[in-house]
Amino acid sequence: MKKITLALLLAGALMASGFNISEHGTRATAMGSAFTARAADPSAIFYNPAGIAFLGKTWIYLGGTLIAPSGYFEGENPFPGKGVKEDLESQYFPVPNFYLVKPLSEKMVFGLGLYSPFGLGTKWKNPENFTGRYISTDSSTKMITLNPVLAYRLSNKLAVAAGAQISFSKVHVEQYIPLYDPFTFRVEDVGTVSLDSNWKTTLGFNLGLIFRPSSKLSVGLTYRHKQQADYTGKANFSQLPTGNMVFDALVRSYLPFDQDVSVNASLTYPSSAVFAVALYPSERLSLEVDLEYTFWSQYKSMPISFPDHEELNPPEETTKEYYHDNITVRFGLEYLLKEGFYLRAGYVYDQEAADPQSVTPLLPDTSRHLISAGIGKALNENMYLDLSAIYLIGMPRSTEGKCKYGYEGTYHINALLLGVNLGYKF
Amino acid sequence: MRKILALLVLGLFVGFGLSQEYKEYFQGYYALGDSLTAGYQDGGLVDYYQKVSFPALLAKNAGVENFALPLISPPGIPPVLQLFVSPKGQVYVAPISSTYGVPENLYYRGIYNNLGVPGASSYDMLGTVSDGGFHNIILRGMGTQLQLGIAAHPKLITLWIGNNDVLGAVLHGKVIEGATITPVKEFQNNLTTIIGALVNYTNAKIVVINLPRADLIPFTTYIKPYIEVQGQKVYLIGPKGPLTDEDRVLLTAQEYLSQGYGIPTQLGGNGQPLPDGVILDAHERAVIEARINKFNSIISSLASQFNLPLLDINKLMQKASTEGIMVGGVRLTSRYLTGGIFSLDGVHPSTLGYALIANEVIKVMNENFNWDVPLIDISQYLWSSPRTPSGSRAASLAVKNMVRALTVKK
Numbered sequence: 001m002k003k004i005t006l007a008l009l010l011a012g013a014l015m016a017s018g019f020n021i022s023e024h025g026t027r028a029t030a031m032g033s034a035f036t037a038r039a040a041d042p043s044a045i046f047y048n049p050a051g052i053a054f055l056g057k058t059w060i061y062l063g064g065t066l067i068a069p070s071g072y073f074e075g076e077n078p079f080p081g082k083g084v085k086e087d088l089e090s091q092y093f094p095v096p097n098f099y100l101v102k103p104l105s106e107k108m109v110f111g112l113g114l115y116s117p118f119g120l121g122t123k124w125k126n127p128e129n130f131t132g133r134y135i136s137t138d139s140s141t142k143m144i145t146l147n148p149v150l151a152y153r154l155s156n157k158l159a160v161a162a163g164a165q166i167s168f169s170k171v172h173v174e175q176y177i178p179l180y181d182p183f184t185f186r187v188e189d190v191g192t193v194s195l196d197s198n199w200k201t202t203l204g205f206n207l208g209l210i211f212r213p214s215s216k217l218s219v220g221l222t223y224r225h226k227q228q229a230d231y232t233g234k235a236n237f238s239q240l241p242t243g244n245m246v247f248d249a250l251v252r253s254y255l256p257f258d259q260d261v262s263v264n265a266s267l268t269y270p271s272s273a274v275f276a277v278a279l280y281p282s283e284r285l286s287l288e289v290d291l292e293y294t295f296w297s298q299y300k301s302m303p304i305s306f307p308d309h310e311e312l313n314p315p316e317e318t319t320k321e322y323y324h325d326n327i328t329v330r331f332g333l334e335y336l337l338k339e340g341f342y343l344r345a346g347y348v349y350d351q352e353a354a355d356p357q358s359v360t361p362l363l364p365d366t367s368r369h370l371i372s373a374g375i376g377k378a379l380n381e382n383m384y385l386d387l388s389a390i391y392l393i394g395m396p397r398s399t400e401g402k403c404k405y406g407y408e409g410t411y412h413i414n415a416l417l418l419g420v421n422l423g424y425k426f
Numbered sequence: 427m428r429k430i431l432a433l434l435v436l437g438l439f440v441g442f443g444l445s446q447e448y449k450e451y452f453q454g455y456y457a458l459g460d461s462l463t464a465g466y467q468d469g470g471l472v473d474y475y476q477k478v479s480f481p482a483l484l485a486k487n488a489g490v491e492n493f494a495l496p497l498i499s500p501p502g503i504p505p506v507l508q509l510f511v512s513p514k515g516q517v518y519v520a521p522i523s524s525t526y527g528v529p530e531n532l533y534y535r536g537i538y539n540n541l542g543v544p545g546a547s548s549y550d551m552l553g554t555v556s557d558g559g560f561h562n563i564i565l566r567g568m569g570t571q572l573q574l575g576i577a578a579h580p581k582l583i584t585l586w587i588g589n590n591d592v593l594g595a596v597l598h599g600k601v602i603e604g605a606t607i608t609p610v611k612e613f614q615n616n617l618t619t620i621i622g623a624l625v626n627y628t629n630a631k632i633v634v635i636n637l638p639r640a641d642l643i644p645f646t647t648y649i650k651p652y653i654e655v656q657g658q659k660v661y662l663i664g665p666k667g668p669l670t671d672e673d674r675v676l677l678t679a680q681e682y683l684s685q686g687y688g689i690p691t692q693l694g695g696n697g698q699p700l701p702d703g704v705i706l707d708a709h710e711r712a713v714i715e716a717r718i719n720k721f722n723s724i725i726s727s728l729a730s731q732f733n734l735p736l737l738d739i740n741k742l743m744q745k746a747s748t749e750g751i752m753v754g755g756v757r758l759t760s761r762y763l764t765g766g767i768f769s770l771d772g773v774h775p776s777t778l779g780y781a782l783i784a785n786e787v788i789k790v791m792n793e794n795f796n797w798d799v800p801l802i803d804i805s806q807y808l809w810s811s812p813r814t815p816s817g818s819r820a821a822s823l824a825v826k827n828m829v830r831a832l833t834v835k836k
Contacts, residue, residue: 078785079754081803131805134755178756180766183509185776185811187756187766246511250764317749318757401801406752 020294022328023065023390024097024115026421030374030388031332032346034288036276037220038334039210041423042099045113045149045163048222048274050208052101052111053151053159063386063421064096067120071394071413073132073361079406080131086361088413089123097421107154111163113147118169118269124361132361133176133189135405139362143169147206157212165204167227171197171265173362177237177255181247188242190251195263197233204269220276220290226298230266235306237261256309264305270298283336290330296323296353318404322355332372340378344388347371352395356402364411366397374419382426388419448797451631452488454581456539457481458551458571458624459635461774462783463542463586464496464564469771471544471560472502472527474812478777481540481584483784487802494538496564499527503563506813507770509763519770529563537578538564541571547590547608548616572620576627583624584787586635586739588613588721592714596640597773599676599703601713610717614724625732633790634729634736636722638743641674641714644762645772646706647747649675649683653693662688663699664707672708677762677772679704735794742786751782753804758782781807 025043028035035043039051042061069091075084097115104110121140124130130137149163177191204227211219239257241248272295278288301319306312332346347370354365374388394413401408457463457479464471465479476482476495485493500506505521512518531538543550544560551571556562561571568574575583591613594606601607608616624632651669652659661668662675662683669675675688682688682700689695706714722740729736745751746767747760758779759765762772767779775783781804788799 077801078781078804079808081805082800084805131754175755180756180758180764180776180778182763182770185813187808246515246517315749315757318752404752405755407754 021095021117021119023095023417023419025061026063026374026386026388026419027344027376029065029390029417029419030344030346030372030386031288031334032330032348032370032372034276034290034330034332034346036222036274036290037210037218037278037288038286039220042101042111043097045099045111045147046115048208048210048220049111049149049161049163049206050151050159050210050220052109052149053153053161054210055101055109056103058103058426059101060424061099061421063419064094065417065419067093067095067415067417069120069413069415071411073364073409073411075131075409077408079408084131084409086130086132087125089125091121091123093120095119107152109151111149111151113149114144115147116144118143122362122364132407134178135360135407136173136175136362138174139172141169141171143167149206159210161208163206165206165224165227167202167204168199169202169229170199171231179251181242181244183244183247189240190242191237191239191255191257193235193237195233195235197231197265200229200231202227202229216280218278221274223273224271226271226295227269228266229269231264233263235261235263261309262307264307265303267302268298271295285333285335287333292328292330293325294328294353295325297325299323322357322404323353324355326351326353342376344374344376345372352397356398356400357404359397359399359411360403360405360407364397364413366394366411366413368395369393382424384423386421386423390417392417448791448795448799449488451582452485452490454579455481455485455490456575456578456580457542457584458575459542459584459586460546460589461542461544462589463584464540464544465780466544466774467769467776468506469521470502470504470506471498472500472506473497473530474500475777476540478780478812479540479542480780480784480787483781483802484787485539488799494534494536495531495540496538497530499530501525502527509770532563532566537568537574541574543571545590546571546587548587548613548620549608551587551620552616572623576623580628580630583628583630583632584635585620585624585632587620588617588637588725589640591721592637592717593640595710595714596646596706599705599710601710607717610720613721617724617728621728621732621734631795632734633787634725634734636725636736636738636740637718638740639715639718641706641711642744642747642760643773644760644765644768645677646674647760648677648762648772649679651675653689655693660690660693663690663697664688664705665699665702669705670708674706674711675700676704676706735790737786737790739783739786742782753808756808777807777812778804
């Protein structure tokens, strides 16, 4: 009897392609992150750790990307209805990165990376009137990954590497709680719930290989293993009075208001693999094409449970996720305009990973085009600066009347990404 | 250039013609059925609910302006139910008034577009003109529901009949062949005649709707067959002794329970059994379920025999009673009072429930007739109601004594 309708899904938020950050070094991101075959600076620790085997010196690379998503949603019938428009709140997500490369011997190189592979959020304007408020009004995730790697140069043409990915992540979701009121014959907002997970440490690994058969050609392969996070956390329920004391008392008997309620959730961060080819037509120019395959089908469900309040557990059907593996194609080029000054440009097509069932206000996943540009400038003998700008154009994404929450319409998401990194070669 | 322009204009015209074709059909839309077609809700038939009956919702959605309904003034026939709170803080369901509404549209010149007659069985559709009740109000002596449905020269028909061929057994807690439940052979004959006549004597496009599981409605599921005492189930007492998990206690048992019937003496009851008429035992449930399934297979094979699209509403309602139906993150279920899909009578849908049904009809029409009817915007029925809650404490006290009390159990 005491079962209340909770659509909530802790932290599905971080899972969409849209929350998967690929920008972990400004030189690479200026070229659409097509960097796995060249991997010619310390951000190789993320893009392809085998790349550091060829760097040959102690090198620090430090900086970050500022991500500013924007967008809106247009409703369709049957819910929330044609004519409904909802706007994303403007948010700025700083995504820092730090890399250190240190040769241990002539052939063995150690690298240490610190970056943030997930770290975005979706926040909707006017949450109290947002028509998707029973799904999510504000969701966000933070993930920081520490990535020590060892790279080994087998020959002047071939290097391999392996690293451990030690990730620290947490998630946050807020939503409103609806309940049908038999006194007023309509659905009322009876409360809000805010879920916060604890920081969770998870382990994964990455592998890399670079093969350079000639000075004109480089082939790169990298693999990042999935990470499974089993979160614990707290949910906080607050009641919204409806003005009917009897109904409010009924609601209070259903929900554990104003106390810390334990919550468990788990999710899988999928594996990915990249195959890349770079060409060096001249000494000044390099070109690269990367194909990235992400095993999103590993993300099958987002189980959530309240160990002390089993009646709140969402039915299994609603925790199911509908994702498919996707392919991202990246093109990038770098041109040495004059000594100490590089021009860079790139283009990315990132295919959607979610089926329409899983396209929700929590994670409005969509296919995207990214156009990038940037420069690299030597500041002195040892130090240099990279700058990048990316414009992300999300394809309008319709739920096709199939959203698992029954929230139908089309999402329009864009983003601006600005990057800066300083490099220092000892 | 001119040619291109002409082609463009033609294209627009043709495109318009195709996408709007359905509107023409809806101009001649007649709905045949029972209370579920009539828009019966909260235990009565009343104008503000008749206007959100699923056929009326469909007609409005298709831009039909003069969809004729056998409107009945508030408080309805019978007066609709409402939730009341007693001075002691107990919540109970009772009619809003002791007076009845009256027909408001009795002299409409023509045949009502919504011909659904509350209480009508498959036999009534074929054979009943007058019963001194709803048949008289809706058919007005002009013929049977089937005859009127044919005489109206319909272009589009929804046929949803058969619910009352089993519902009596559920409501009365008794399976009496030929009285509370229609024999299979008779149902087969009735449906064959009805569908055959509609196909042969009209040019209408026809959508057939099957029967939801009447044994899964909140009327049967709300009151548990036991009382939980410190985590232990103490079973209520039925006519054959203690009930089991397989038995269902009907909503009508509330008045007996409130007097102590069915409750063991150690829990403060009088130890006397509940009457048979408020219990659906495991055997009765099995018979009813099998009968509904049989009726549905008859409906399904007739639909395919006559090549008519079938709406499997049973599937939707079963989903409502298990995982629920998601609307904007709200999980609507068959739970009594707060589930959102059923009205206060525990038998008939709420406005939200009827709107969900209407959208299912649209989906079947679009799929089978190659139409492009837009789905109905549910948000207006989620966040507002065609019925204004009266909330009048005085009215509640006035009728309190003549009603059966329903305590909202946690």
